[in-house]
Amino acid sequence: MSHNPFRNLPPVTAILALDAVRTLGATHGQEAVTGAVRIELESLRALLKAGESLDGVLQPEQIAIRIAERLETNSRNLLRPVINATGIVLHTNLGRSPIAESAAKAAFDAARGYLNLELDLKTGKRSSRQDPIREVLCPLLGCESATAVNNCAAATVLVLRALAAGKEVIVSRGQLVEIGGSFRIPEIMGVSGATLREVGSTNITRIGDYEKAIGPNTALLMRVHHSNYRISGFTHSTSLEELVALGRKHNLPVIDDAGSGALFDFAKFGLPGDPVIGESLKTGADLVLFSGDKLLGGPQAGLIVGKKELVAKIERDPLMRAFRLDKMSLAALEATLRLYQNPESVIEQIPILKMLSVTPEQLRPRAEALAGKLRELAGIEHVEVREDSAFVGGGSLPDLPLPTVLVAFSSKTFSEEKISERLRSGTPAVLARVQEGLVLLDLRTVFETQDVVLANAVKAAITGNV
Ligand SMILES: *Cc1c(COP(=O)(O)O)cnc(C)c1O
Numbered sequence: 198m199s200h201n202p203f204r205n206l207p208p209v210t211a212i213l214a215l216d217a218v219r220t221l222g223a224t225h226g227q228e229a230v231t232g233a234v235r236i237e238l239e240s241l242r243a244l245l246k247a248g249e250s251l252d253g254v255l256q257p258e259q260i261a262i263r264i265a266e267r268l269e270t271n272s273r274n275l276l277r278p279v280i281n282a283t284g285i286v287l288h289t290n291l292g293r294s295p296i297a298e299s300a301a302k303a304a305f306d307a308a309r310g311y312l313n314l315e316l317d318l319k320t321g322k323r324s325s326r327q328d329p330i331r332e333v334l335c336p337l338l339g340c341e342s343a344t345a346v347n348n349c350a351a352a353t354v355l356v357l358r359a360l361a362a363g364k365e366v367i368v369s370r371g372q373l374v375e376i377g378g379s380f381r382i383p384e385i386m387g388v389s390g391a392t393l394r395e396v397g398s399t400n401i402t403r404i405g406d407y408e409k410a411i412g413p414n415t416a417l418l419m420r421v422h423h424s425n426y427r428i429s430g431f432t433h434s435t436s437l438e439e440l441v442a443l444g445r446k447h448n449l450p451v452i453d454d455a456g457s458g459a460l461f462d463f464a465k466f467g468l469p470g471d472p473v474i475g476e477s478l479k480t481g482a483d484l485v486l487f488s489g490d491k492l493l494g495g496p497q498a499g500l501i502v503g504k505k506e507l508v509a510k511i512e513r514d515p516l517m518r519a520f521r522l523d524k525m526s527l528a529a530l531e532a533t534l535r536l537y538q539n540p541e542s543v544i545e546q547i548p549i550l551k552m553l554s555v556t557p558e559q560l561r562p563r564a565e566a567l568a569g570k571l572r573e574l575a576g577i578e579h580v581e582v583r584e585d586s587a588f589v590g591g592g593s594l595p596d597l598p599l600p601t602v603l604v605a606f607s608s609k610t611f612s613e614e615k616i617s618e619r620l621r622s623g624t625p626a627v628l629a630r631v632q633e634g635l636v637l638l639d640l641r642t643v644f645e646t647q648d649v650v651l652a653n654a655v656k657a658a659i660t661g662n663v
Contacts, residue, residue, distance in 0.1 A: 202245045205255045209234055217261040225268045233267045279626045280647050280654065284601055284639030286552045287491055287591025289377065291628065294490040294591075295548045300532040304496070307528035314524050326527055327512070333534040334502065337460065338475050340485075342508035344501050344517075345530060349488040350380050351520040352499030353454055356484060357389035357417075359514040360450065360507065364416035365394040369402035371434060372421040376456070382421055391416065400432045404439040411447050418444050420482075422456040422472055441481035450483040450507060457591075458487030458500065460537055466553050468589065468597050474502065483507055489526075491591050494547035495533030496526045552641055553599070557584060560602040563640050563648055568604045570652040576659045579635070580606045587641050605635040608659040619658040627654045 212218055212234045221230045237260060244251060253259070279291055287293050296304075306312070317324040327344045334343045346352050357366060366386060373395060375381040386393040394415070396406040407418060418440050437453060444451040455472040462473050471492060477485045484507055489498025499520075501511060511517065522530070536546045544550040564582045571580045583605055586598030608616055613631045620627040620636070630637040643651055 202251075203242065205251075206238060206241060206245070207255075207257050207260065209238060212238070212257060212260055212264070215257055215261050217258065218264060221265060221268055225272060229268060229271070230264070233264050233271070237264050237267060277624075277626060279628055280651055281642040282627055282629045282638040282640070282651065284585075284587030284599075284603070284630070284641045285590035286549050286587070286642055287589055288628075288642070289591055293497070294494050296494065296496055296529055297533060297536055297546045297548065299536065299546070300495060300529040303528040303532035304525040307524045312524060312528065314527070325512075326521070326524075329531045330500075330527070330534070333531055333538070334500070337534065337537055338478055338502055340478050340502045341505040342503070344508050344512055345489070345522050345527070346499045346501070346517070346520040347522060348490075348497055349454070349456060349458075349486055349499040350376070350385070352486045352501050353382075353385055354389050355511055355514060355516050355520055356452060356486060356501060357386060357391040358516060359511040360452075361416035362390035363392075365392045365410075365412070365414045366417045366419050367394045367396055367407055367410050367415060368419045368421060369397045369406070369434060370395045371397065371399050371402055371428060371432075372419075372423055374421060374423045374426070397435075400428055400430070402435055403433060404435045404443060407435065407440065407443055411443075411449070415447070415449060417450050417452055419452045419454065421454045437477060437480045437482060444483070445481070450504070451481070453477045453482040453485045455485050455487045457491040458489070458493040460493065461540070463492065463553070467599070468553065470597070478503060489530055489533070492549070492589075493533065494549040496529040498522055498526055498530050548644070553589065555641055557600050557602045560640050563645065564602045564604050567638065567640065567648060567652055568606075571604065571606050571655060574656055574659060576608050576610050578607045578609045580604065585637070585639070587639055599641070601639055601641045604638045604640070605632075606638075606655070607635050610659060616658050619661065620654060623654050623657055625650060625654065627651060627658075 209231075213231065218230060218234065225233075241251060241255065241260070281288055281291050315324055315326050316322075330345045331343045335341065346355060368382065373382045383393050394410050396402060396410045420437060420440060437451070440451050443449075453472070455474060455477060457471050459471045459473050460475065463469065463471055474485050474487055482503065484501055484503035487493070487500050489495040489500060501508060533547065536543045544554050561582070568580050568582050571577055581604075583603055585601055585603045587601040588598060607613060611619065613634055613636050616636050617629055617631045620629055630639065638651065638655075640648070
């Protein structure tokens with residue numbers, strides 16, 4: 198290195214004149230390229246000033262590569278695909294439910310062009326954007342009507358406002374839950390203009406508690422599924438049957454906020470306990486509310502199903518307009534619901550159903566193959582395949598672990614936290630778990646088609662520059 202290190206830094210014009218840099222203008226625009234050259238040279242100058250030896254990185258060609266990388270990084274979307282190696286199937290921070298191919302295709306087509314969103318193609322007359330949802334969902338559930346809004350939180354607000362504003366809604370104290378964020382039943386009630394009438398105690402609510410609270414101002418009886426926690430020990434909650442009988446006796450609608458939206462009993466995956474929407478309707482709930490992107494495995498949506506006159510009343514509420522779904526979500530939702538018409542293939546088609554139903558025996562060969570690839574990497578310290586538990590997530594089935602198989606590893610060069618950070622900032626980004634000095638990769642939530650990319654991402658994370 199020469200006496201004056203700055204003398205080695207080429208001028209802006211020299212960098213701009215390089216072929217490799219000139220061609221970047223076509224993609225990124227000349228202004229952005231010139232800006233990136235300046236910033237790159239400034240950052241090199243700052244490093245030199247700090248006394249860093251930059252032997253080998255001050256060649257114009259080297260600088261050109263770094264400028265191309267800089268422009269590439271700047272132009273990438275901030276929202277980008279992530280490989281979910283956490284094992285948490287409905288990971289709210291990762292967009293909850295990946296949707297089926299046919300649903301994604303329907304959303305893609307809807308986004309790119311025009312569609313008959315509110316037009317009856319037979320008559321040429323205006324129709325409701327809810328018609329396709331009703332047509333597919335009602336026969337599946339055996340209900341009179343259905344409507345879809347932005348999410349289940351919106352569905353709850355809308356139902357309470359349309360059916361109970363200025364009146365009382367009776368809810369058990371044990372069901373005044375916070376679902377996450379700031380979605381708390383008492384606050385939602387406040388926003389909707391309905392008055393919460395809490396009955397019973399945290400652990401015990403009997404049907405008599407509801408009956409005593411019924412008065413001239415009562416509009417609804419409501420059951421809320423406590424999705425993300427459980428009460429155990431000395432407990433009693435009123436069954437939906439009892440609530441329905443009481444509602445009939447007093448001519449009050451019964452609303453069941455089911456949350457997750459299981460269309461069949463998940464007990465067959467070893468996950469019992471979530472209300473099955475069709476069962477709630479059969480039991481006699483007048484309306485059932487559930488999410489589109491939890492156990493249904495579709496796009497973000499809130500579904501309201503049940504009695505026709507109640508759904509019609511809800512659709513007349515002015516808030517319906519504010520909460521309605523857009524064309525992409527509606528197209529994806531209809532396509533998702535159609536997959537349920539074939540109970541044999543639905544588990545294969547809907548990603549989260551497949552992930553929930555996969556067995557440790559099915560995961561093990563994939564985990565062994567990944568572990569084999571990792572063992573060959575320079576820089577790897579320890580690799581093992583081990584049995585562990587995964588969770589459903591997304592406020593569903595909180596305490597029911599799914600047996601799973603993981604690949605656990607550590608590296609010689611980086612701490613587990615550092616590897617996890619490097620995996621997150623790689624392309625594609627990978628989200629892993631970290632535990633007791635090891636990085637854990639749970640293949641339950643990794644698509645089989647991503648296994649090779651995942652191995653490469655680990656390689657990049659453990660062998661790159663410090
Ligand atoms: C998750 C959940 C909601 C909120 O659903 P979003 O679709 O996330 O808005 C409401 N109620 C219950 C019981 C839930 O589990």
